[in-house]
Amino acid sequence: MSTKHNESIIRTVIKKVSGYIPQVEKPKKKIGLNEKFIWCGIALFAYLVMGQIPLYGVTSGPRFDFLAFARVIFAAQQGTLLELGIGPIVTAGLLMQLLKGSELIKLNFKDPDDRSLFTSATKIVTIIVIIAEGSLYGISVYGHLLASPTFIPILIAQLVGTSIVVMYLDETIQKGWGLGSGISMFIMAGVAQGILWSVFSPIPAQDGPVGILPYLIDSATHGDLSHALFRSGQLPSIFGLIVTSLVLLALVYTQGIHVDIPIVSTKYRGFTAVYPIKLLYTSNIPVILSSALLANAVFMGQMLWANYNPENANPLFNIIAQFDPQSSQSPTGGILYYVTSPRTFEHALQDPVKTVVYVIFLTGIVTVFGRLWVELGGLSAKSAAKNLLDADVQVPGFRRSQSSVQTLLNKYIPAVTIAGGIVIGLLASVSNVLSVFGTGIGILLMVDILVNYYNLLIREQVDVHMPKLAALLGRT
Secondary structure (H helix, E strand, O other): OOOHHHHHHHHHHHHHHOOOOOOOOOOOOOHHHHHHHHHHHHHHHHHHOOOOEEEEOOOOOOOOOHHHHOOOOOOOOOOOOOOOOOHHHHHHHHHHHHHOOOOOOOOOOOHHHHHHHHHHHHHHHHHHHHHHHHHHHHHHHHHHHHHHHHHHHHHHOOOOOHHHHHHHHHHHHHHHOOOOHHHHHHHHHHHHHHHHHHOOOOOEEOOOEEEHHHHHHHHOOOOOOOOOOOOOOOOOOHHHHHHHHHHHHHHHHHHHHEEEEEEEEEOOOEEEEEEEEEEOOOOOOOHHHHHHHHHHHHHHHHHHHHOOOOOOHHHHHHHHHHHOOOOEEEEEHHHHHOOOOOOOOOHHHHHHHHHHHHHHHHHHHHHHHOOOOHOOOHHHHHHHHHHHHHHOEOOOOOOHHHHHHHOOOOOOOOHHHHHHHHHHHHHHHHHHOOOOOHHHHHHHHHHHHHHHHHHHHHHHHHHHOOHHHHHHHHOO
């Protein structure tokens, strides 16, 4: 009785609070594909502009980039309005997904009211996370770098305000004004920007232009291409370009590997289809969680080292981690040294033991996180069977019951999850070791997002050219 009473109170609070939060209205009429592209362009342009505006009141940049591990994941730019990027939104989304998958929130997602309630709750949690992260990050990282302590509220307002604008840009795209998700679009643009920069940037470096193509042209002009295959200082090279191309091809290929389970509609006689269980069943979530875990471990190691072992003189602490006092971005010894990626391909060759341990460790924890995410993220055989039955479909030759369909899915989902975790873990770790353009995890995210956009565009074309089929599938 008390549980139902508490649930009723939570529902009431969410409904009342959401009434005070501005909402982006859905389009009153169907938006054409060209107009959706325009809205996507406007949102992306606004996001990129915010990534070029420096934070007001900051006199100098922080000594360490505490979000270096997540710049690609969060599409963030240090020292700008997008210091936090989409971090608070992603954090809140993962939290709500965990609550949904673990069924701590009892909601019927076939009920429009419950779906609306979950959306409102997600927005409220997102705003809370934005305020919390903006305040804590602003005070702890930039508090001592401001011209005056009176600038702290202004700095926090910039971080919080920008994140709220990003939240509404994402909502605008998701409500049907654009294509797909604003968050995915921002991540994809950030990774693509990094790759294009590595290929085409004319900015001078110690041995010539940063971009590999301008460097090749400059080297050919001077008649010396001897250093084009490998360049020092983590600069883009021919080797990096080749590896990046091979990784992209491998990811596109793995995206197409799946097990197809035939299904038939119980609502429309003669309508058949397949339920694909992709090799990358959990997508890139396990890689994101694993990267965040490692980065937080390094961050805690830096904090403890700076306070208790700045001279690397404590034998006990040295087992955990050692850092270079001149540059403490990456560990130079201890356990943390072996579970973090080599900084360059040259470093990987110099210490092959570290390289092998890192690849095995990252692949292992990605596989473990993948298995956990299946259970907590609502992707288990039980959840998949329930979703299929709720969609009014069944598997030919099996009774229309959750237990029989779940038994069938249990033959594939656990095995595919482990195999997919190993494959994506190897791709991510090896890509990081080989210093691909855009980083290993960035490439993984970009390819996954591009494949989703490709499928989305196909569905949009179905809506335009085959409206009767779209109506049959429930898309109009």
